[in-house]
Amino acid sequence: MKELSIGGVPVSELADKYKTPLYVYDQKMIEDRIEEYLEHFKADGLSTEILYASKAFTCIHMLKIIKKKGLSLDTVSGGEIYTALKAGIDPKKIYFHGNNKSPEEIKFAIDSGIGTFIIDNKEEAEDIKRYMAGRDDKLDVMIRINPGIDAHTHKYIITANVDSKFGISMDEKDIIAETVKGLSSLDNISFSGFHIHIGSQIFEKDAFTAAIEKLCGFMKEMETEYGISCRAIDLGGGFGARYTDEDRPVPVKEMMDSILESLLRERKRHGLSFDKVMIEPGRSIVAEAGTTLYTVGYIKKTPHKKYIFVDGGMTDNIRPALYEAKYDADVANRMDEPKTDLVTVAGKCCESGDILIDGIDLQTAERGDILAVYTTGAYGYSMSMRYNQNGRPAVVFVKDGKDTEAVKRETYESMLINET
Numbered sequence: 004m005k006e007l008s009i010g011g012v013p014v015s016e017l018a019d020k021y022k023t024p025l026y027v028y029d030q031k032m033i034e035d036r037i038e039e040y041l042e043h044f045k046a047d048g049l050s051t052e053i054l055y056a057s058k059a060f061t062c063i064h065m066l067k068i069i070k071k072k073g074l075s076l077d078t079v080s081g082g083e084i085y086t087a088l089k090a091g092i093d094p095k096k097i098y099f100h101g102n103n104k105s106p107e108e109i110k111f112a113i114d115s116g117i118g119t120f121i122i123d124n125k126e127e128a129e130d131i132k133r134y135m136a137g138r139d140d141k142l143d144v145m146i147r148i149n150p151g152i153d154a155h156t157h158k159y160i161i162t163a164n165v166d167s168k169f170g171i172s173m174d175e176k177d178i179i180a181e182t183v184k185g186l187s188s189l190d191n192i193s194f195s196g197f198h199i200h201i202g203s204q205i206f207e208k209d210a211f212t213a214a215i216e217k218l219c220g221f222m223k224e225m226e227t228e229y230g231i232s233c234r235a236i237d238l239g240g241g242f243g244a245r246y247t248d249e250d251r252p253v254p255v256k257e258m259m260d261s262i263l264e265s266l267l268r269e270r271k272r273h274g275l276s277f278d279k280v281m282i283e284p285g286r287s288i289v290a291e292a293g294t295t296l297y298t299v300g301y302i303k304k305t306p307h308k309k310y311i312f313v314d315g316g317m318t319d320n321i322r323p324a325l326y327e328a329k330y331d332a333d334v335a336n337r338m339d340e341p342k343t344d345l346v347t348v349a350g351k352c353c354e355s356g357d358i359l360i361d362g363i364d365l366q367t368a369e370r371g372d373i374l375a376v377y378t379t380g381a382y383g384y385s386m387s388m389r390y391n392q393n394g395r396p397a398v399v400f401v402k403d404g405k406d407t408e409a410v411k412r413e414t415y416e417s418m419l420i421n422e423t
């Protein structure tokens with residue numbers, strides 16, 4: 004029976020050594036993808052910076068890869084900042100996002116010397132001014148604006164989208180101008196520009212082109228109407244990953260070329276002076292490098308379905324239950340057998356919605372086989388939970404035939420560690 008290997012390690016070895024469910028990351032795939040971004044997100048006359056969106060998947064081992072490759076980091080909580088600092092990321096390379104940063108988080112970030120705050124609303128700007136008043140250190144700030152473009156998977160729509168919980172609507176120019184001017188009234192706060200994020204799992208170059216056109220038009224208006232100019236813009240993340248054959252992500256080079264070309268064109272057209280652009284890929288860096296290994300348990304037939312039950316489920320991957328995300332899989336110890344058995348892969352949680360894959364042709368599985376579900380590297384571990392007191396799985400990185408445990412499996416004891 005032919006067996007799947009990841010990073011040169013047969014999956015049965017990983018399953019024996021670390022047990023299942025298990026998150027396995029092919030480290031080289033992550034490194035290669037980062038290199039691809041670094042190589043292609045470059046343009047003459049424009050400085051570029053790539054921020055890894057740590058919400059997609061964060062742990063110290065991952066962040067050490069980010070550090071080694073010289074990327075900056077997008078964080079959204081005190082906890083993400085703390086993890087980044089523990090991984091040795093330079094605080095100046097950390098950007099702090101979030102629509103409701105707590106007073107403690109704001110203070111912690113400023114005291115830790117975080118480089119840039121992405122401010123989400125006017126009240127937050129006031130809080131930051133209060134914390135920064137009288138301090139010797141300096142802070143860069145950007146303002147998240149809502150461009151009214153909703154890009155999702157295969158389509159994008161231009162909407163007023165005034166009801167988003169994130170950012171200040173582009174239509175509220177007076178409020179944006181007041182916020183920028185208020186922040187700039189302090190010598191130690193420097194406003195560098197605007198941030199947008201138009202969605203996730205985007206497969207359309209045109210969505211970014213439309214966003215850039217709208218953003219540059221807006222910046223021109225802010226310049227002429229309010230005298231506000233920007234040094235930098237941040238276009239957010241959202242680049243797609245391949246989960247199943249239906250997904251066709253735009254190759255990194257093609258997407259970066261298209262973004263940079265639109266930016267340079269729009270900058271020239273409006274006579275804008277910004278000279279720096281950032282992007283924040285998360286999913287596209289880690290999703291395809293991650294595979295979750297499960298052990299097949301009981302197999303159940305109903306009048307219309309055949310279930311194979313696995314030893315994890317919505318606790319380690321909430322995406323199918325949360326937004327009907329689709330996945331591809333293999334019975335990893337039967338790779339050479341035909342995939343002709345139509346099954347539904349269900350988890351072990353006490354919830355009817357705990358279905359990982361609703362209908363997939365797989366090799367005929369038996370109890371004790373290993374099921375590999377692909378492309379689980381983003382928003383899997385980072386969204387994991389302990390429903391039913393199922394401990395979170397371990398996280399292992401593999402590279403060149405060597406495996407490294409990055410996060411240990413939660414045990415019965417470790418799950419009770421905070422109980423008083």
Ligand SMILES: Cc1ncc(COP(=O)(O)O)c(C=O)c1O
Pocket residue numbers: 056059077100200202203204239240241242283284285286287381
């Ligand atoms: C502001 C911001 N930047 C970056 C990202 C990362 O997006 P993705 O993982 O789809 O690249 C997100 C995701 O929600 C986000 O909200």
